[in-house]
Amino acid sequence: MEGTPGPPWTEEQHEMNNSLPLCLSYLTHAKTLTSVKQVHANLLKTGFHADRLVAGRLLLHCATALSDSLDYACSLLRHAPDPDVFMCNAVIRGLAESDNPLNAISAFVETRRDFGLPPDSYSFAFALKAAANLRSFRVGIQLHCQALSYGFDSHIFVGTTLISMYGECRCVGLARKVFDEMRQPNIVAWNAVLTACLRGEDVKGASELFNLMTFKNLTSWNVMLAGCMKSGELELARKAFSEMPMKDDVSWSTMIVGFSHTGYFDEAFGHFRELRRVGMTLNEVSLTGVLSACAQAGAFEFGKILHGFLEKAGFLWMVSVNNALLDTYAKCGDIAMARLVFERMPQKRTIVSWTSLLAGLAMHGHGDEAIQLFHEMASTGVMPDGIIFISLLYACSHTGLVKEGCTYFYEMRNVYNIEPSIEHYGCMVDLYGRAGQLWKAYEFACQMPIPANAIIWRTLLGACSFYGNIELAEKVKLKLSELDPYNSGDHILLSNVYAVAGKWKDVAAVRRSMNDLKIQKTPGWSMIEVDKVMYTFLAGVKQDDKIIVEAYEKLKEIILRLRLEGGYAPEVGKVFYDLEEEEKEDSISSHSEKLAVAFGIGRLCKGKKIRVVKNLRICRDCHVMMKLISDVYNVEIVVRDRSRFHSFKDGFCSCRDYW
Structure with missing residues (x-):
């Protein structure tokens, strides 16, 4: 009867009931597999392991909260006396997000076959996530068909995951079809279909959908920014960024990294400066992004300023930031500073740290030092991978160490079990x-x-x-x-x-x-940093521009002096025969690295090192001329061409004419 009290609790039941929240609390705070096993042992001892709530929480924690306990979660499910769909979903979810998401599909099948449990909306959503991570259209379409048969195709959660799955498989049409059939798509579904369009490089379709959205959250704007940047639609990205009602650190990082990857280095630097000016929080992505821009552009001075800022602001505890800084110095031509950053790294060096320094030594032609560093790395217990062997072989190649290169190529497979x-x-x-x-x-x-x-x-x-x-x-x-x-x-x-x-x-x-x-010849260009501003010069382009005119005038003066004092004579052997001799010399004189160096000599203070980045391999004539300039003008010139560094000083080059 209603109101009649139930049977009295025994003392043991009271004790168990009071212990339940404590057990769940212990489970929440278990951060290692060892501690999880201790909690599990306690549950077995107290009998709480048979409680569905506790068993489900334990399995979910193992499957999703810890990186090394997924196998243990699978074992728990196999030995569960009466598993329910929640437990199965926990394992499917964990496997879907693992390194081998195909196992999630197997677990999804086992849910019905071995346990006789019908899948619910979460089962399909997690299995579809696995198909998306696999980028398997075949698996995804089969799951879609099953979702239809169970009536879950109209479920908002399943529908959104279907859109994401088709997006990862580059099936924009099917993603749009699923979205169009949704009765009331929420903001998550809108963002999913935007992402799908951009994954399939349908920027126009994404823009149309974006304009139709009655409500856009910050994720919507960031998705459009990232998609436009990745597709090279820089103007659209600039427009979206300027129209954003609110920006977060992801928005700023997207712009910085995007401009860096597309070669618009000045814009990457400008957005970083603006990011600091507005007081937005700096993150790992924005810092490594701007350092990457410095590395690619050869912006040594800006990189040094960043180094000081990072040290002062306390960001040098991040391994990724140290690695990016090391790479910046190496690619800006200061291998000594790169090594100093490497030696001062506060945390344990990763394989990326060793690879970055070794690649830097290789680019500078320090083959013996690169080999020494490789052995030093091996002595610390860091196992080499295929990437570091590329840098090692590169170092041997650029310093004429043929015998050593052959030895390391042999050791790759026979000593380190790395397939070339x-x-x-x-x-x-x-x-x-x-x-x-x-x-x-x-x-x-x-x-x-x-x-x-x-x-x-x-x-x-x-x-x-x-x-x-x-x-x-x-x-x-x-x-x-x-x-x-x-x-x-x-x-x-x-x-x-x-x-x-x-x-x-x-x-x-x-x-x-x-x-x-x-077929059009790839135009040669060179960049030089002067007073923290990057200047780009194109080969053979005589524009009516003050900077270009200034560079040409200074170059004429330099060539005249080199003829008189250094005996310079342009090497015109490779210039087309149907040009007059004067035209041949003019053609060679207009090479972009010569213009950049001439501009640097005219603008930079005396004694300042000239650093130039070039997109093509330096030619013989330019190489000869740089050696002469370094001697006659008593200046050090560092040129990074497509394959390596050339450091010219006192009439000699660091490559020893082996490039």
Whole structure:
């Protein structure tokens, strides 16, 4: 009867009931697998393991809260006397977010097959998340069909995950179809379909949907920003950023990283300055993003200012920030500072730290030091990976250490069990090619277990051009014509081989071929930092611009002085035969790195090191001229070209003319 008291609680039941919240509290605070097992042992002792609530909470904690207890969660589910769908969903969810999400699909199948439990909306949502992480359209479409049969296709949670899954699989049309069939999509569904469109590079569709949204939250704006940046729609990104009613650290980081990756370094620096001015919280992404911009642009002075700020603001405890700072100094031409950052790192160095410094040593031509660092890393117990071997082989290649390079290539597989990738084989072709062992490089490329790609053949063609081997250059060019017939650099390299040999008819034939195929030569550009501002110079472009005019005027003055004091004579052997001698000299004189250096000599204080970043490989004439400038003007010049650093001082180059 209503109001009749139940049977009296025994003393043992009272004690167990009072212990339940305590057990759950212990479980919440268990941060390691060992502590979870201790809690589980206590539950077994007290009998609480049979309680559905407790068993479910234990399984959920193991599956989702700890990184190393997923196997334990699966074991708990297998040994559960009477598992319910909540427990199964906890395991499916954990597996979906693991390194092997395919196991989540297996767990989803087992929920019905082994336990006889019908899946609910969460089962489908977590399984679809796994399909999205797998980017498996086949699995995703099968789950969609099953969701239809169970009537969950109209469920907002399942529908939103379906949109995300199709987005990850680049099926924008299906994602839009699911969204359009939703009766009342919420803001999460709107953001999911925006993301799907942008994943499939349908920026126009995303913009149309974005304009239709009656309510946009901060995530909506950030999704559009990131999508526009990734698609290279910088104007749309700028517009969206300026219209945002509110910005967070993600918004600012997206702009900084986006401009950095697309080569708009000044805008990346400008947004970072503005971020600091408005007092927005700096995060790891924005800091590494702006340092990446410094590294790519060679903005040494701005990088030094950032270093001081990071030290003062207390950000140098972050390993990723230290790694980015190390990389910045290495790519700005100051390997000594890069090593200092490496040695002062407050936390345990990661494989990225070692790789960054080793890659920096390789770019500067310090092959022996790179090898020494590799052995130092091995002695600390850090296991090398495939990436660090690329840098190690690169270091051997750029310093002529052929024997050592071959040894490390052999040790990769036989000592460290690392299977060589196409990049490692490419390094070996480069190693032989730079050393002048051109036919050995050709044989190596032909005998590779992986088919040589265009990059490998292009590397060998560059070596043929450097050493003037016409016969092999023609063979290699045939290979490239099959793989990448429209690459301008390949035609230029072949024409250079012919030009040096004086085979002007063949040079003309290559030029005609380029014209027939409508192939445009990649323009050379160089950047220099002066008073914390980046200036870019294009080869052969004589614009009516004060900066360009200033650079050309200073360059004329420099060339005249070099002729008188250094005996400079332009190397015109590779310039097309149908130009007059004066035009040939003018063509070579307008190379972008010469303009950048001339501008630097005119603007920078005496004794200041000139640092230039170039997108192409430095030519022989520019290399000779830089050595002369360093001697005659008593200035140190650091040029980072496409493949390495050249430090010119007192008439010599750090590469020892081996590049």
